[in-house]
Each structure stands twice: as C-alpha cells, then as structure tokens.
Amino acid sequence: MQIEAAPKLDFKDVLIRPKRSKLTSRKDVELNRTFTFLHSGVCWTGVPIMAANMDGVGTYSMHHSLARHRMFTCLTKQTPLDQHLLKSSRDQPAYYAISTGISDQDWSRTQEIVNQTNPLFLCIDVANGYTEAFSEFIQKARETYPDITIIAGNVVTADMTQELLLSGADIIKVGIGPGSVCTTRIKTGVGYPQLSAIIECADAAHGLNGHIIADGGCTCPGDIAKAFGAGADFVMLGGMLAGHDESELEPKMGDDNKWCIEFYGNSSEEAMKRHKGGVANYRTSEGRKVRVPWRGPVDYTVRDILGSIRSTCTYVGARRLKELSKRTTFVCCSQQFNTSLL
Numbered sequence: 001m002q003i004e005a006a007p008k009l010d011f012k013d014v015l016i017r018p019k020r021s022k023l024t025s026r027k028d029v030e031l032n033r034t035f036t037f038l039h040s041g042v043c044w045t046g047v048p049i050m051a052a053n054m055d056g057v058g059t060y061s062m063h064h065s066l067a068r069h070r071m072f073t074c075l076t077k078q079t080p081l082d083q084h085l086l087k088s089s090r091d092q093p094a095y096y097a098i099s100t101g102i103s104d105q106d107w108s109r110t111q112e113i114v115n116q117t118n119p120l121f122l123c124i125d126v127a128n129g130y131t132e133a134f135s136e137f138i139q140k141a142r143e144t145y146p147d148i149t150i151i152a153g154n155v156v157t158a159d160m161t162q163e164l165l166l167s168g169a170d171i172i173k174v175g176i177g178p179g180s181v182c183t184t185r186i187k188t189g190v191g192y193p194q195l196s197a198i199i200e201c202a203d204a205a206h207g208l209n210g211h212i213i214a215d216g217g218c219t220c221p222g223d224i225a226k227a228f229g230a231g232a233d234f235v236m237l238g239g240m241l242a243g244h245d246e247s248e249l250e251p252k253m254g255d256d257n258k259w260c261i262e263f264y265g266n267s268s269e270e271a272m273k274r275h276k277g278g279v280a281n282y283r284t285s286e287g288r289k290v291r292v293p294w295r296g297p298v299d300y301t302v303r304d305i306l307g308s309i310r311s312t313c314t315y316v317g318a319r320r321l322k323e324l325s326k327r328t329t330f331v332c333c334s335q336q337f338n339t340s341l342l
Contacts (some may be wrong), residue, residue, distance in 0.1 A: 008193040008196040009193055009195040009196045009321045009330075009334075010178075010193040010194055010195050010196075010216070010217070011194060011195055011217060011219075011222075011226050011227075012334065013193075013195065013332060013333065013334035014195060014226060014272060014331060014333060014334075015280070015317065015330070015333055016226065016229055016312065016315070016328055016329070016330060016331070017308065017317060017329045017330070017331045017342075018227065018315045018317070019316045019317050019327060019329070020317060021252065021314055021315065021316065021317030022317060023313070023314045023317060023319060024312040025157040025314075026307065026311055026313075026314055027310075028314075028319060028322065029310040029313040029314065029318070029319060029320070029321070030319065030320045031047045031306060031309060031310065032046060032047055032110045032321075033045070033046070033047075033233075033320075033321055033322055034046055034239065035048075035049050035211060035233065037150075037170035037171065037211065038165060038170050038208065038209050038210045038211075039117070039142060039146070039149075039168055039169075039170050040146070040147055040149040040150070041147075042120065042147075042149045042170075044149070046070035046071065046072060046094070046096060047069055047070050047074070047239065047306065047321075048072070048235065048321075049066075049071045049224070049235050049236075049305065050071070050072040050073065050213060050220060050234055050235065050236040050237065050296075051063075051066060051071075051072070051073040051074065051211040051236075051237060052074060052216075052236050052237060052241075052266075053074035053075060053076050053077065053097075053099040053123055053125055053262065053266075054076065054238050054263075054265070055076060055249075055266075055274070056240075056242050056243075056247035056248070056249050056261060056262070056263050057077070057238055057241050057242055057247065057263075058074050058076040058079075058085045058092070058099070058235075059073075059075070059079075059240075059246055059247065059248045060074045060079070060083065060087070060224045060248075061065075061245070061246040061247075061248050062241065062244075062247075063075070063091065063092075063095065063096045063244040064091070064195065064246075065066050065068075065104065065246050065297070065298050065299060065302070066095065066163065066302065067091075067092045067096075069302055071093065071095065071135070071302070071307045071308065072095050072097070072234070073095065073096045073097075074096070074097045074099055074125075074151070074236070075096055075097065075098055075102060075104045076097045076099060076100055077101060077106070077125065077275075079098070079099075079229075080111055081109070081112060081116070081176050084098065084113050084116070084117050085116060085117065086118070088159050089242075093118075093119060093120045093121075094120060095185040096119075096121065097119065097120075097121030097122060097123040097149075097151055098110070098113055098114070098117075098119050098121070098122060098123065099123040099124075099125050099320065100114050100122065100123070100124055100126065100139040100327060101124075101125065101126060102133060102134060103127060104339065107137075107140075110141075110183075112145075112146070112261070113183040119148065119149075119151060120148065120150070121151060121260070122141060122145065122151065122293050123150045123151040123173075124137060124138060124141060124150060124151065124152045124153075124156070125151075125152075125154075125173070126153075126267075127152065127154065127176075127184065127286065128154075128264075129152065129153050129154050129155040129160060129164065129173075129174075130155065132159055132264065133287065134152075134164075135164065135167045136279070138150065138152050138164060138167040138168045138169050139168050141168065142168025142169075142245070142253040143168075144284045145226070147168045147172070148171050150168060150169045150171070151169070151172075151173060151213065152164050152167075152169035152171070152172060152173065152177050153172055153173020153175070153213070154173045154174065154176055154215055155172060155173065155176070155201070156171075156174060156175065156176045156191070156192035156201065157175065157192070157201070157337035158201055158203065158204035158206075158291055159209070159269045159274070160310060160342075161174070161190070161201040161204040161205050162204050162205075162207075162208060162214065165205060165208050165210040166199045166208070167296070168186060169210070170210065170211065170222070171191055171210070171211045171212065171213055171233070171234065172201065172205055172210065172212045172213070173212075173215040173236065174192060174194075174197050174198055174201045174202075174212050174213060174214055174215060175194055175197065175214065175215035175217060175236075176191050176192060176197075176218035177191035177192075178194040178216040178217030178278060179215075179238055179239070179265065180238065180264040180290070181204070181238070181239065181241040181263060181264055181288050181289070181290055182216065182265050182286065182287050182288075183265070183288055184286045187284060187286050188203035188286070188293040190283070194214070194216065194217040194223055194227075195226060195227075195230055195330075198214045198227055198230040198231060198232050199230045199231055199319055200210070202230065202231030202232060202233070202325075203231065204310070205233075206231070209231040210293070211234070212231075212233055212234070213232065213233070213234040213235070213236050214227035214230070214233055214234070214236065214320070215234035215236040216236070216237075216238065217304075218235060218237055218240060219239065221239075221304065221308030221312075222304045222308065222312070223290070223306065223307060224237070224305060224308075224309060225309050225312035225324070226330075228309070228324050228325060228326055229312075229324050229328030230241070230325065230328070230330075231325045232325055233275050238303070239263065239292070241294035241298060241301065242261065242263040242299070243261045243293055243294055243295045243299040244261075244294075244297060245296055245297050245298070245300065246294065246297070246298050247261055249261050249262065251294040252291070253289055258293065258294075259293070259294035260291040260292060260293055260294055261291070261292055261294050261302050262289055262290070262291055262292075263290055263291070263292050263294075264290070265286070265288060265289075272290045288320060289331065299316070301335060302312060309330075312324070
C-alpha cells in the first residue's frame with residue numbers, strides 16, 4: 001500500500017484568474033485549432049469539442065448538427081453497419097470517429113466497417129485502459145491501419161498516456177469515473193480528480209507530440225474552459241449534450257409532466273441489457289440511468305458553450321483557444337485543498 005500525499009484537483013476546486021486583455025469583443029476570439037497527429041500524420045482543423053460515444057449522444061444526427069460548427073462526434077460502438085453505409089452526403093468524415101471495443105468480435109466488426117466506409121478516425125474505447133490487452137489491440141490497429149487517426153482510452157496517469165501513444169494511438173482519452181452517469185468511483189474506489197489528470201496527462205502527451213481528450217466531468221461551460229486551460233487538446237461531452245433532438249431517442253413524459261429523455265452510462269445496467277442481453281454474472285454495472293429534460297435542438301446548447309468559452313478567453317486575453325492554457329492561472333478555492341497546504 002502507498003499513499004500519494006500531494007493534493008489533486010477537480011474542476012470544482014479552482015477558478016481561472018482574470019488577466020489584463022487587449023480584446024474588445026468575444027467575436028475576436030478564434031476557437032478553431034489545427035493539429036497534426038503523431039502517427040497518422042493527418043492535419044485536422046476544427047473546434048476541439050467532442051460528443052461522447054454514448055447512446056443518445058454519439059449519433060449521426062448529432063454529427064450532422066455539430067459538424068456545422070466544425071465540432072466532432074465519436075459514434076457509438078453499437079452504430080449498425082447499415083447506418084454507416086447509408087451516410088448521406090452531409091456527413092463530413094473529418095468530424096466523426098467510429099468506435100470499437102477490443103474483443104475479437106469487435107475487431108471483426110471494425111474491419112468490416114473500415115473496409116467499407118474508409119473512416120479517418122477510429123476510437124478504441126474501454127473503461128480500463130491499463131490492461132496489456134488494450135495496448136496490444138492498439139498496436140494491431142496501428143499496424144493494420146497506419147493512416148487512420150486512433151483515439152484510445154481511458155486512462156488518468158502520465159505513464160499510461162505515454163505507453164498508449166508509443167503503442168500507436170494519436171489521441172488519448174483521459175478520465176476514469178468523472179462522468180455524470182458513471183459510478184466507477186462508487187463501485188470500485190478507483191479514479192483520479194479530473195483536472196489534475198488532465199494537467200499530468202497533457203504534459204506527458206505533449207512531450208511526445210501526442211494529444212489528449214478531457215473525457216468526463218464537465219457539467220457547465222466553465223468546466224470546459226478549465227479543461228482547455230489545464231492543457232486538454234479536446235474536451236469530450238456526454239451529459240451536456242444529452243436530452244436533445246439529436247439523441248435519436250423518443251422523449252418520454254416524466255413524473256413532473258414534463259418531457260424528458262433517458263441518458264445512461266456505457267457500463268450501466270440499461271446499456272448492458274440493451275446491447276449485451278443483460279449484466280454478466282461475473283460483473284456489476286458501473287453506470288446509472290437518469291432522465292434529463294428534453295431540450296430540443298442541440299444548436300442552442302452549442303452556441304451557449306462556444307459563447308462562454310469565447311468569454312473565458314476575453315477574461316484572460318487569449319485571442320485564440322490555443323493560447324488559453326498559456327494564459328491560465330488557476331486559483332484554488334477548495335477549503336480542503338487550502339487547509340492541506342497549511
């Protein structure tokens with residue numbers, strides 16, 4: 001047993017300190033970023049905010065809406081092949097990824113989709129990115145598809161971020177347990193405060209010319225800004241994009257006589273019942289199902305998020321989103337953190 005005594009931070013523990021700025025308007029802020037990825041060599045330009053590959057979020061309908069803002073969508077692992085094949089002319093392959101697990105069945109399905117649709121991005125997604133099997137699967141995917149940009153996760157430490165990059169991933173998903181419908185921390189006791197995970201993993205990734213995604217824990221636009229300020233290249237959203245028309249789910253009448261949409265974690269009992277026939281007898285669910293208010297089209301939510309991030313940039317004098325992390329100073333406001341320094 002070991003104890004790591006240094007304080008670790010979550011989004012709620014900090015605020016961004018304002019700084020002198022020459023910007024006169026939010027419209028002067030540029031949110032598009034350009035990245036060249038480590039192994040694929042692909043050069044990508046867009047607003048680096050992603051929809052998570054979760055039921056009700058990672059849909060083609062969401063992709064169609066977000067791509068208009070040059071934002072990204074990771075499609076669910078369960079998106080059927082015929083839906084991939086029936087993509088309309090509106091689809092923009094630079095702004096979505098197909099998703100896969102690491103089982104033999106997942107690999108066969110992934111090969112079929114890739115060979116028939118030629119996607120630019122592949123998201124290899126597991127709850128626990130610390131297994132040798134995960135690194136080996138990334139190596140196999142990289143050897144098979146050298147030109148595809150590979151997203152892989154999830155991890156929360158610098159050492160594993162580096163290992164996955166060296167195994168062939170281009171972008172690492174960072175986050176274990178921070179999501180609004182994830183119960184991993186409750187069920188297993190495993191996790192890492194998300195802001196510190198972003199800071200440490202970003203530092204490790206950037207040293208190898210890799211990139212990271214802050215995946216989970218953002219409940220408001222200010223959290224997204226903090227994630228970018230901490231060094232995240234991309235920020236992935238689940239709950240903040242749930243409940244919209246693009247969920248491709250039917251709204252239901254809630255107990256309060258208001259329309260709502262069900263939203264649940266990928267490891268929840270609901271997800272395992274829907275996609276695997278139930279919870280296997282050797283495991284437990286690590287997610288919950290909630291009902292979120294039906295919010296109509298996602299466009300208003302997107303505009304609110306982007307406007308808020310532009311406002312953050314004006315407070316610290318960042319003319320481009322790329323400059324935000326360089327101009328961010330976090331002020332610790334958690335009483336528990338401040339007490340630990342005494």
